[in-house]
Amino acid sequence: MQLLSELIFWCFVVLTVGSAIVVVFHSRVIYSVFALLFTLFGVAALYVYLAADFLAASQLLIYVGGILTLIIFGVFLTSKVMSLNIAEQSHQRWLAVIPIVLVGAGLLMLILTTPWEIKISAVRPTTQELGQLLLTDYLVSFEAASILLLSALIGAMRLARFFRTED
């Protein structure tokens, strides 16, 4: 059964990386956005393989259900919705090489220097521990994130109502 599990794992890897390549290289934005659906879904599946069940479901709920839908809205509302060819082209390709090399080298260094500890342990639920940690050890960062989101919400409302006259 190990074999089957590994086979499915590689299927998810191919799905994730393949759709990520489409996201980056496709010339039509809408295809990139819909390919992002499969990338985010694949990442959620990889979380399942890492025994992070709560994180996987959160990935689906927040990224696929929330953020991706908002990105699609953004694409629809900023271009001509009715034209099927919302296309874009890349500029300054040579300048882009510098950050690519820097980020790539950084990632590679991190991968090579990290002592990867492969430990196969029984899968156990993480939700309760996550909840405990969020409300004890990481309470300050949790609350800070809430305040940040609240201020973003208020700011967005203010911007949305700014140009409207009282009715």
Added chain:
Amino acid sequence: MSIIQIIISAIYLVGMIGFISVFALVAIWLERKVSAHVQDRLGPMETGGWHGWSQTIADMLKLLLKEDVVPDAADKPLFKLAPYIAFTGSLAAFAVLPMSANLIGTDLNIGIYYLIAVSSLVTISIIMAGWASNNKWSLFGAMRAASQMLNYEIPVALSLLVPILIVGSLSMQELVGAQAGGFWNWTIFGAHLGGGSFLLLPFTILAFVIYFWSSLAEVNRTPFDLPEGESEIIGFQVEYSAMRFAMFYLTEFANMFLVSGVAVALFLGGWHAPLPFLEISPETSILFHNLIGLGWFVLKAMILVVIQMWLRWTLPRLRVDQLMHICWKVFIPFSLANVLVVSLLAVLQS
């Protein structure tokens, strides 16, 4: 994971698809009959035998045999993909629906959270379908659907938090198991907290009502059927025909059963009978324990489905601004306050 488990899972998957198909056949017939009764019409009587029972079977055969038209100007890959993603999202949610004591795809530790997460795939597929059709009306329908489903996800999740807080678990079977032993133990009557004093009764009933109405909006049923308002924009599936249209239709009915099933599992005792002596204990016969449980679950869910149909043929459609008003100014504040009160009581109790 052994090979036997995989085979059992595959059988369960096929069984669920079969169940959804049969449910859709029955529900479409029921929809016609309920609408006819509500509006004082006869409904299917002449064709299809006794009360038109075979009419939907003929409909299904027609949809299977019809030509699959893909519009020339549509975005073909996305147009073809969308119905499958819609059905996948709906089917994946059925994996954690507790049909009876042992009849559940997998009793995930985070069952209800997974269910809410995975059913958001339907929203994406509707936008995909609406955009790829390259039709103004279907795009309007898709935009309406997406904004509506995004908004109503919030009151749905907040009102589902109430039973989760009361029981203290996200697992579907644990949520159902806490409601065993008669209808007075169901979450909707809020008896677990407060030592059977029914202190929580108003809050749990409020949570149930908000959940039921918001779930109507989530599955695009009247009075929230703006995405497919037949008299104005027809909807995101206007360009679809034959099997691809049938997939969307199947998804809609599957979702109707799904939201009713969630309401039953979390508020109305799941597969437990309303009175304890109507159940067969697992010691007597494990098979009949499950069969009776399945019967009660489907019966309760079907009652809610009929209520959905009843509402559909009784109420007129809302306007978009009324829809947003109800969501943001009524449902969300009330369900937030509800969660606050229930969690305060839960803290006081422990």
